[in-house]
Amino acid sequence: MGVSPPLLEVIDLKKHFAVTKGLILQKIIGQVKAVDGISFTINEGETHGLVGESGCGKTTTAKTVLRLEEPTSGSVKLYGKDVHQLKGDELKEYRATVQAVFQDPWSSLSPRMRVRDLIAEALIVNRRVSKEEVAARVSELLDHVGLHPAQASLFPHEFSGGQRQRIAVASGLASYPKLILLDEPVSALDVSIRAQILNLLWDLQQEYGVAYLMVAHNLATVRYMAHKTSVMYLGKIVEQGDTEEIFNYPLHPYTRALFSAALSSHPDIVRDEIVLPGEVPSPIDPPSGCSFHPRCPVALSEPDLMKRCKGELPVLTEVAPGHRVACHLYSGGADPLPADKLKMHKDGGKAAAIAKKQLAAMTTRVED
Amino acid sequence: MVAVDKSENVLSVNNLHTYFYNRWGTVKAVDGVSFTVKAGETLGIVGESGCGKTMTASSLLRLHPQPASRIIEGEIMLDGDDIMQYPESQMRDVRGRKISMILQDPQTSLNPVYTIGNQLVEALTHRTDETAKERGLRKLAEEALRDVKVAAPNRRLLDFPHQMSGGMKQRVVGAVAMACSPKVIIADEPTTALDVTIQLQYLRLLKDIQARTGMSIIFITHDFGIVARMCDRVAVMYAGRIVENGPVREIFNNPAHPYTAALIGSVPRLEERVDRLFQIEGQPPQLYDLPVGCRFKARCTFAKPVCEEAYPTYYQVDENHNAACWRHDPLWESAPPY
Ligand SMILES: Nc1ncnc2c1ncn2[C@@H]1O[C@H](COP(=O)(O)OP(=O)(O)OP(=O)(O)O)[C@@H](O)[C@H]1O
Ligand SMILES: Nc1ncnc2c1ncn2[C@@H]1O[C@H](COP(=O)(O)OP(=O)(O)OP(=O)(O)O)[C@@H](O)[C@H]1O
Ligand code: SF4
Ligand code: SF4
Ligand SMILES: [Mg+2]
Ligand SMILES: [Mg+2]
Numbered sequence: 268m269g270v271s272p273p274l275l276e277v278i279d280l281k282k283h284f285a286v287t288k289g290l291i292l293q294k295i296i297g298q299v300k301a302v303d304g305i306s307f308t309i310n311e312g313e314t315h316g317l318v319g320e321s322g323c324g325k326t327t328t329a330k331t332v333l334r335l336e337e338p339t340s341g342s343v344k345l346y347g348k349d350v351h352q353l354k355g356d357e358l359k360e361y362r363a364t365v366q367a368v369f370q371d372p373w374s375s376l377s378p379r380m381r382v383r384d385l386i387a388e389a390l391i392v393n394r395r396v397s398k399e400e401v402a403a404r405v406s407e408l409l410d411h412v413g414l415h416p417a418q419a420s421l422f423p424h425e426f427s428g429g430q431r432q433r434i435a436v437a438s439g440l441a442s443y444p445k446l447i448l449l450d451e452p453v454s455a456l457d458v459s460i461r462a463q464i465l466n467l468l469w470d471l472q473q474e475y476g477v478a479y480l481m482v483a484h485n486l487a488t489v490r491y492m493a494h495k496t497s498v499m500y501l502g503k504i505v506e507q508g509d510t511e512e513i514f515n516y517p518l519h520p521y522t523r524a525l526f527s528a529a530l531s532s533h534p535d536i537v538r539d540e541i542v543l544p545g546e547v548p549s550p551i552d553p554p555s556g557c558s559f560h561p562r563c564p565v566a567l568s569e570p571d572l573m574k575r576c577k578g579e580l581p582v583l584t585e586v587a588p589g590h591r592v593a594c595h596l597y598s599g600g601a602d603p604l605p606a607d608k609l610k611m612h613k614d615g616g617k618a619a620a621i622a623k624k625q626l627a628a629m630t631t632r633v634e635d
Numbered sequence: 636m637v638a639v640d641k642s643e644n645v646l647s648v649n650n651l652h653t654y655f656y657n658r659w660g661t662v663k664a665v666d667g668v669s670f671t672v673k674a675g676e677t678l679g680i681v682g683e684s685g686c687g688k689t690m691t692a693s694s695l696l697r698l699h700p701q702p703a704s705r706i707i708e709g710e711i712m713l714d715g716d717d718i719m720q721y722p723e724s725q726m727r728d729v730r731g732r733k734i735s736m737i738l739q740d741p742q743t744s745l746n747p748v749y750t751i752g753n754q755l756v757e758a759l760t761h762r763t764d765e766t767a768k769e770r771g772l773r774k775l776a777e778e779a780l781r782d783v784k785v786a787a788p789n790r791r792l793l794d795f796p797h798q799m800s801g802g803m804k805q806r807v808v809g810a811v812a813m814a815c816s817p818k819v820i821i822a823d824e825p826t827t828a829l830d831v832t833i834q835l836q837y838l839r840l841l842k843d844i845q846a847r848t849g850m851s852i853i854f855i856t857h858d859f860g861i862v863a864r865m866c867d868r869v870a871v872m873y874a875g876r877i878v879e880n881g882p883v884r885e886i887f888n889n890p891a892h893p894y895t896a897a898l899i900g901s902v903p904r905l906e907e908r909v910d911r912l913f914q915i916e917g918q919p920p921q922l923y924d925l926p927v928g929c930r931f932k933a934r935c936t937f938a939k940p941v942c943e944e945a946y947p948t949y950y951q952v953d954e955n956h957n958a959a960c961w962r963h964d965p966l967w968e969s970a971p972p973y
Contacts, residue, residue, distance in 0.1 A: 458859075461901065487903040530858070530863060531860065531906065532904040534862075534884055535887075536906060543836075546833060
């Protein structure tokens with residue numbers, strides 16, 4: 268136990284972009300704190316889900332892990348080695364070990380290359396292999412993703428959206444990677460095709476033990492796929508832990524609002540909807556203290572708490588085994604949940620006394 | 636609150652056909668669609684991409700692409716009149732005033748070079764009633780923005796679309812569409828570009844306005860979460876036709892068409908982790924090359940040879956609930972399997 272380092276460690280990662288003004292003499296007028304001090308670990312064969320609203324920094328995180336962006340500070344370690352320091356053979360090895368599948372199967376597949384070459388590309392660039400091996404691997408991969416090996420000589424436009432996404436998955440798998448970054452892998456696809464791709468990704472993980480970092484807006488998709496989940500808001504992780512724990516007992520006021528806003532899957536499942544005031548603020552000048560404070564229903568109804576939320580940054584603290592939250596409501600660590608403060612629904616009443624009960628109420632089926 | 640007679644059909648569409656003619660032949664985008672919408676009711680139209688949802692909606696307003704496509708036949712009764720018979724000049728009075736549409740992408744429905752105020756006033760000029768004369772269009776425009784919960788509406792009237800966030804723009808589009816209090820509003824995936832928390836604000840707003848004005852809503856979407864949250868009734872479309880139509884709870888609890896059941900089973904659930912999603916294999920048929928029998932046949936796990944022979948008729952499976960599938964025929968059990 269504990270001898271070998273985990274597959275991927277992201278440690279206090281920050282990525283800030285300068286906001287400039289002026290065309291020729293550019294003046295830096297601010298910083299977008301796209302990713303602002305996040306940490307998580309992914310073990311072999313595990314899926315880590317990254318959720319949060321548009322602009323919270325999910326893609327920037329994935330790009331930094333992929334080395335498409337340099338971190339402003341902090342580090343990304345693959346098997347204990349800082350990926351941004353890699354050179355030579357180690358860099359080649361990294362490129363074979365970490366792959367990505369993005370949202371839009373159009374933009375990620377070069378339109379003038381045949382499927383065979385698209386898939387082989389990842390293989391040839393990264394590993395020394397013979398022609399025969401390449402051909403065999405391409406057939407094998409097409410078969411794995413449910414396409415016919417004879418389709419290897421076709422071009423991407425000759426496939427449907429779902430099939431193109433399969434090709435992208437096949438090329439992501441070509442070099443026997445240990446980790447695949449999935450940035451909204453199904454959101455551009457039709458509902459009926461989504462299940463095909465999600466099941467495919469699931470099966471491939473069972474078979475090869477590949478790990479995924481999965482970025483998605485859709486919470487239900489993350490619940491289906493991920494072992495662990497991190498919820499992001501304005502560049503920071505506000506809640507993190509085992510997926511089932513987080514979905515059953517969300518604690519952070521933002522997570523709870525986000526989950527309550529996600530629509531239920533049946534007309535008889537009615538839940539208290541938490542409607543947040545306003546929209547997500549700009550990451551250029553994020554609010555002080557807890558950046559959620561201008562919209563936080565709990566802090567807004569508790570002036571004393573609000574003072575602290577405005578002035579002091581909450582840190583991610585373990586509140587239950589495998590469950591961490593960054594919110595002053597829980598900063599006492601092992602303290603019992605401050606029951607009264609969890610009341611955030613207009614008509615939640617006593618049922619809102621503790622988080623567990625409340626979420627159970629949020630998802631029970633009500634007969635009409 | 637407006638008292639509406641919820642038993643009255645505000646809109647009834649009968650056997651609508653809208654075809655494209657191109658180099659592949661005849662693309663049967665809308666191929667015999669019939670449905671009704673009652674006053675104050677929300678009808679959801681669901682189905683996968685390309686099945687004809689938008690074409691159905693745009694045909695109702697006669698805004699389908701022309702001359703690329705043509706309405707071949709059909710009857711569209713709106714508020715007692717067959718608007719199919721109206722000449723284009725008369726349709727202009729119908730659009731916006733009796734039926735209007737909120738589009739998928741707010742970018743395309745707001746003109747970037749005019750202020751929000753200009754666009755609202757433009758939409759409001761169709762209003763000829765007494766209130767409009769008394770209060771003045773500017774004032775009405777401000778009220779329209781306030782109705783869709785835009786803060787500081789008098790200042791916002793001077794904004795250009797690009798100065799607003801996505802959620803705000805979508806509300807302005809809603810304000811324009813609802814400016815003349817139409818009887819029916821068609822919302823074509825109005826929230827796909829919005830984040831969940833903003834989407835919820837928007838959906839609640841639509842419900843509030845509906846409760847206040849008694850308008851009917853046709854909600855086009857492929858998100859069953861939206862259907863569950865918003866709709867009273869659901870029409871499921873497949874390859875140019877409605878294959879099932881029923882009350883929302885019936886659709887979720889007792890789907891009568893295999894396609895409906897498959898669609899619902901293929902969606903991950905927020906409330907619990909399912910062991911495995913149901914997977915619909917294959918793809919819908921091309922609309923220029925449709926099979927003779929059931930259009931879902933190639934993907935259906937229940938199919939029998941009889942399904943290839945003719946398109947199934949609509950079977951009444953319950954009150955207000957029907958489905959086009961041979962499985963509901965009394966002779967189905969005795970039909971030979973493959
Ligand atoms: N190259 C860049 N230069 C400046 N700002 C950037 C750059 N890339 C991203 N940003 C900003 O950083 C923030 C985070 O962006 P990111 O794309 O990571 O968000 P996201 O969570 O992936 O959002 P979405 O769900 O919309 O994809 C945004 O405010 C974005 O505008
Ligand atoms: N200009 C056109 N020329 C030829 N065919 C067209 C044209 N516009 C649409 N179609 C066809 O008409 C059919 C119906 O299109 P429609 O836009 O109604 O689909 P939809 O159900 O709204 O799909 P989505 O969910 O993707 O919006 C599609 O199969 C499409 O290929
Ligand atoms: S720290 Fe304060 S403002 Fe932030 S989520 Fe917790 S209660 Fe709300
Ligand atoms: S008619 Fe036959 S093929 Fe079509 S949905 Fe019913 S059982 Fe399936
Ligand atoms: Mg992104
Ligand atoms: Mg459409």
